[in-house]
Amino acid sequence: AQSVAQPEDQVNVAEGNPLTVKCTYSVSGNPYLFWYVQYPNRGLQFLLKYITGDNLVKGSYGFEAEFNKSQTSFHLKKPSALVSDSALYFCAVRPNQAGTALIFGKGTTLSVSS
Amino acid sequence: GAGVSQSPSNKVTEKGKDVELRCDPISGHTALYWYRQRLGQGLEFLIYFQGNSAPDKSGLPSDRFSAERTGESVSTLTIQRTQQEDSAVYLCASSLPLLYGYTFGSGTRLTVV
Secondary structure, three states, X not given: OOEEXXXXXXXXXXXXXXXXXXXEEEOOOOOEEEEEEEOOOOOEEEEEEEOOOOXXXXXXXXXXXXXXXXXXXXXXXXXXXXXXXXXXXXXXXXXXXXXXXXXXXXXXXXXXXX | OOOOEEEOOEEEEOOOOOEEEEEEOOOOOOEEEEEEEOOOOOEEEEEEEEOOEEEEOOOOOOOOEEEEEOOOOOEEEEEOXXXXXXXXXXXXXXXXXXXXXXXXXXXXXXEEO
């Protein structure tokens, strides 16, 4: 079965420190990979995506993610965390087939302390 | 419109009643998706529309759930004989068919009492 795993329910970091939110996937073919963020009482917002090309992709708010095909991972990173980055982060994958919906992970709550 | 609009934003209903949730996608977005987000959980896929047809409705949890789309625009998700386990935030998203990311609405928070 195709799936996305976010192994950590919560990640805690101090402001100014680097952060990593982990994501691994299991899909057939070459996937399209995404990260979305959900702030309290707001809808999901697109952060970044990997379709093809450079394995390191940069997105909104200083976030980046690295696609690792051999490890089937797409971890979200940021060099220096901000308190305002505290939110719920979702990794998603779209199998490389027309007409398929995104498969989302369960989400990871990021908490950045000042 | 400028974004994906969902209505109502909040709905409280009594167990056993029917509810209708509405989604207005971005104009020109031919693909439309419904997801459900239960408290503290991830997004659960419900149904996908391409135009007015639904090639994938595999996520609908029971025959109490149905959805339709008309005019390649507005979609309605209907839940009949609501149960307490239907309480969740129902999210709608739309996209262009060859564009890879979705634009999500703010969701409808359904509470069944």
